[in-house]
Amino acid sequence: MIGSGDPAIKISVSLLACDFARIGEQVSEAERAGADIIHLDVMDGAFVPNISFGVPVINSVRKVTGLPLQTHLMIQDADRYIEAFRKAGSDQIWVHAEASPHLHRSLQAIHAAGAKAGVALNPHTPLDVLEWVKDDLDAVLIMTVNPGFGGQSFIEAMLPKIRAARAMLGPNVDVAVDGGVDARTAPLVVDAGANVLIAGTAVFSHPGGVAAGIAALR
Ligand code: DX5
Ligand code: ZN
DSSP, X not given: OOSOOOTTOEEEEEGGGSOGGGHXXXXXXXXXXXXXXXXXXXXXXXXXXXXXXXXXXXXXXXXXXXXXXXXXXXXSSXXXXXXXXXXXXXXXXXXXGGGOTTHHHHHHHHHHTTOEEEEEEOTTOOGGGGGGGGGGOSEEEEESSOTTOSSOOOOGGXXXXXXXXXXXXXXXXXXXXXXXXXXXXXXXXXXXXXXXXXXXXXXXXOTTOHHHHHHHHO
């Protein structure tokens, strides 16, 4: 592992910003550079205004890495696809509260499929939606941009939300942050209580390459 960062802090690398013509190579590069998790952004062009990739890509990524695969579903009707994303090799499956009318059922379905379950919250969504599903959560994802695109700027107003999420959920639930995480914002989110840092642009568009991007975050 690169650097001497807090071992409890995990760096999750978002492939949305990688070169899709060299996806296997880019995953291996990230793995060699000390990435802890591979983050997979699935977008349906309906819940979010962008389309990315789905099950077949995750299947292929599964074959080239032993790292945990963290699948961030930005899709409507996620329940229909949980089984397929699990079979493709996802270790963690996260659904958006805003797209999940039966959130408790979704979390149960993820656990029944044998994956860890998480809930992602858009910037405007209050933490209250977690109140009655707290015991079924392995992770909460505090979006620090509006989901749909990489390369957006970090929303500073989310720092107290991260702090409140940590206070609400205690030490045993992962508090993840996604969007605009870079060498400047990483210390801010860690200070607020986040322990899973998701980064795409800061890793794959770092002028020094993937290893330099991950090192800068650490
Ligand atoms: C945004 C995605 C993020 C995105 C982060 O909807 O959920 O995972 O890849 O990208 P950066 O690190 O470029 O902000
Ligand atoms: Zn994401």
